[in-house]
Amino acid sequence: KQEVTQIPAALSVPEGENLVLNCSFTDSAIYNLQWFRQDPGKGLTSLLLIQSSQREQTSGRLNASLDKSSGRSTLYIAASQPGDSATYLCAVEDDYKLSFGAGTTVTVRA
Amino acid sequence: DTAVSQTPKYLVTQMGNDKSIKCEQNLGHDTMYWYKQDSKKFLKIMFSYNNKELIINETVPNRFSPKSPDKAHLNLHINSLELGDSAVYFCASSPTHSGNTIYFGEGSWLTVV
Numbered sequence: 605k606q607e608v609t610q611i612p613a614a615l616s617v618p619e620g621e622n623l624v625l626n627c628s629f630t631d632s633a634i635y636n637l638q639w640f641r642q643d644p645g646k647g648l649t650s651l652l653l654i655q656s657s658q659r660e661q662t663s664g665r666l667n668a669s670l671d672k673s674s675g676r677s678t679l680y681i682a683a684s685q686p687g688d689s690a691t692y693l694c695a696v697e698d699d700y701k702l703s704f705g706a707g708t709t710v711t712v713r714a
Numbered sequence: 715d716t717a718v719s720q721t722p723k724y725l726v727t728q729m730g731n732d733k734s735i736k737c738e739q740n741l742g743h744d745t746m747y748w749y750k751q752d753s754k755k756f757l758k759i760m761f762s763y764n765n766k767e768l769i770i771n772e773t774v775p776n777r778f779s780p781k782s783p784d785k786a787h788l789n790l791h792i793n794s795l796e797l798g799d800s801a802v803y804f805c806a807s808s809p810t811h812s813g814n815t816i817y818f819g820e821g822s823w824l825t826v827v
Contacts, residue, residue: 647818
């Protein structure tokens with residue numbers, strides 16, 4: 605059974621600092637890994653999808669890396685802004701379904 | 715236009731009642747899902763349908779019955795509601811059943827009293 609862990613559970617940084625969010629998973633036989641953002645009272649918004657054959661994906665200030673063999677992914681957010689405050693969820697796909705971590709709640713202080 | 719829309723957004727009901735949550739996607743996707751987010755914020759898949767066919771049923775009690783009248787709709791009917799059913803239920807869709815970005819609705823907050 606796939607288990608996904610996200611550390612830390614919460615993070616508070618001053619505006620402008622770079623964010624580093626970690627995700628680990630127990631079974632490396634995955635199809636892909638996705639990072640999502642969840643705002644309070646809202647659904648999930650997909651940020652990045654990394655296929656199992658890829659090492660990283662970038663979108664604007666976001667960069668996600670994937671080390672499948674060690675079961676790890678890292679999401680980097682450069683030059684954080686107050687608008688980046690949200691919960692970030694990591695999910696891995698295997699066997700046609702996503703397994704989610706519990707998320708990292710980020711607060712960016714102005 | 716909202717890509718994945720679900721109704722109602724909030725639902726408060728008594729134990730033992732039967733309720734339904736509706737979901738529609740206008741993205742032309744083949745696959746739709748129901749996920750449950752519990753009080754500890756863990757998201758878990760409940761069901762997955764591909765072109766109206768059930769492909770995942772993740773050990774969900776029989777009181778939960780999904781129905782997909784066409785590939786743009788996936789409704790969730792819950793019989794004999796229990797206190798433990800209180801959660802946020804998310805509908806989602808993706809182009810196919812594997813390897814794609816998944817698009818989520820905004821959630822339906824169910825409270826059973």
